[in-house]
Amino acid sequence: xxxxxxxxxxxxxxxxxxxxxxxxxxxxxxxxxxxxxxxxxxxxxxxxxxxxxxxxxxxxxxxxxxxxxxxxxxxxxxxxxxxxxxxxxxxxxxxxxxxxxxxxxxxxxxxxxxxxxxxxxxxxxxxxxxxxxxxxxxxxxxxxxxxxxxxxxxxxxxxxxxxxxxxxxxxxxxxxxxxxxxxxxxxxxxxxxxxxxxxxxxxxxxxxxxxxxxxxxxxxxxxxxxxxxxxxxxxxxxxxxxxxxxxxxxxxxxxxxxxxxxxxxxxxxxxxxxxxxxxxxxxxxxxxxxxxxxxxxxxxxxxxxxxxx
Numbered sequence: 001x002x003x004x005x006x007x008x009x010x011x012x013x014x015x016x017x018x019x020x021x022x023x024x025x026x027x028x029x030x031x032x033x034x035x036x037x038x039x040x041x042x043x044x045x046x047x048x049x050x051x052x053x054x055x056x057x058x059x060x061x062x063x064x065x066x067x068x069x070x071x072x073x074x075x076x077x078x079x080x081x082x083x084x085x086x087x088x089x090x091x092x093x094x095x096x097x098x099x100x101x102x103x104x105x106x107x108x109x110x111x112x113x114x115x116x117x118x119x120x121x122x123x124x125x126x127x128x129x130x131x132x133x134x135x136x137x138x139x140x141x142x143x144x145x146x147x148x149x150x151x152x153x154x155x156x157x158x159x160x161x162x163x164x165x166x167x168x169x170x171x172x173x174x175x176x177x178x179x180x181x182x183x184x185x186x187x188x189x190x191x192x193x194x195x196x197x198x199x200x201x202x203x204x205x206x207x208x209x210x211x212x213x214x215x216x217x218x219x220x221x222x223x224x225x226x227x228x229x230x231x232x233x234x235x236x237x238x239x240x241x242x243x244x245x246x247x248x249x250x251x252x253x254x255x256x257x258x259x260x261x262x263x264x265x266x267x268x269x270x271x272x273x274x275x276x277x278x279x280x281x282x283x284x285x286x287x288x289x290x291x292x293x294x295x296x297x298x299x300x301x302x303x304x305x306x307x308x309x
Contacts, residue, residue: 042078042106047251049080055236055299056081059168060088062234062303066166068092068136074157075125075143079107079118085139086116095119097132126153134162141170148211151222158226163308167228168301171219173235176297178252179278184285186274194259197266219302228304240295248295253279253287 068089073082076096086094096107096118104120111118123131125143138160147153157167175195182188206212215222220231240248260275267275280286287293 042103044251044254045103046078046080046106046110047247047254049078051240051248051251051295052238052297052299053080053084055238055301056084058236059170059234059299059301060084062301063137063166063168066137068165070133070135070162071095071137072097072132072135072139072160074129074132074138074140076104076107076120078103079110079120081139081141082107082118083111083114083116085137086111086118087114089137090117092136093117093119095121095132095135097121097123097125097128099124099128126156129153129156129160132160134165135160136162136165138165138167139170140168144169144171145206146209148209149213150215150217151213151225154222154226158223158228158304158306161228161306163306165306167223167226167304167306169219169223170299170301172217172300174298176238176255176295178256178287178293178295179290180292183274183278185277187270190271190274193267193271194263197263198259200266201262219300220304223302223304226304227307229307231302231304233300233302235298235300238295238297238299242294243291244293244295249287249293252293252295256287 069092071085071089071092071094073079073085073095074097076082076098077100079096082094082096086092094117096104098104098107098120099122101122104122107118107120121132123129126147138157140157144150144153144157154167154169157169161167175191175198177191179191183190220233223231244252256275256279260272260279264272277283277285278287281288283289
């Protein structure tokens with residue numbers, strides 16, 4: 001887990017639970033002081049991982065006959081993807097790596113509950129990468145864009161691979177959709193305006209990161225620049241149709257609550273009032289009661305292979 005000061009307390013700190021074009025597994029949050037509500041954070045991160053889990057299963061199926069001996073999930077958070085890795089590769093040593101011991105403890109409990117073998121290791125991203133040792137598969141979900149020098153951290157991740165090992169980086173995709181264009185109140189097209197506001201906030205975050213380096217985000221090209229071969233991208237659909245089950249519904253509520261909090265200075269009064277009504281638990285048109293609430297998004301995973309197998 002990295003620690004920045006832009007405040008979106010989800011695993012994917014800058015629009016990721018709410019806007020998949022920028023979504024995570026590495027917990028990039030500001031934790032100032034001792035009163036941070038880790039339980040609430042971990043609950044939302046676990047909900048995010050479970051809601052988006054279909055794309056992880058599909059992405060791992062892309063690895064074909066890979067039989068890794070050692071797997072690293074860099075920025076694992078509460079371990080949803082790490083436990084999936086341990087399930088898919090039961091013969092491998094799978095290690096969940098994160099900077100937050102509180103989230104790794106959640107990962108350990110999840111692994112015990114699911115009956116899978118999982119190691120955990122506390123390490124900051126990217127400062128602690130050098131201490132992790134080599135692996136045959138490195139997975140990193142929505143962590144790279146939280147580092148100022150994205151190419152530099154891809155170089156570091158590639159350097160962890162054994163010859164023939166695979167790096168899988170989750171970045172980009174499509175912003176999610178939860179609601180009809182016409183909600184029955186407020187101006188039509190709320191989510192498109194949320195996209196614009198979140199993109200502005202994300203750009204501001206990137207510009208403010210220490211050592212920020214502008215780069216064309218051609219992820220396969222960046223993987224090739226890191227010395228990897230066979231670089232390619234695949235995008236996977238996450239489709240939870242209406243009416244939403246309880247878990248995805250709670251995740252959508254959490255995402256909208258974060259939008260309301262972090263985008264307040266970028267939205268007009270009418271859109272803020274619309275969000276308030278959507279989040280009102282007593283309003284029949286709110287997200288807790290709507291039968292037309294859904295979740296549709298897409299996640300992009302970029303793969304590259306270390307030469308020399």
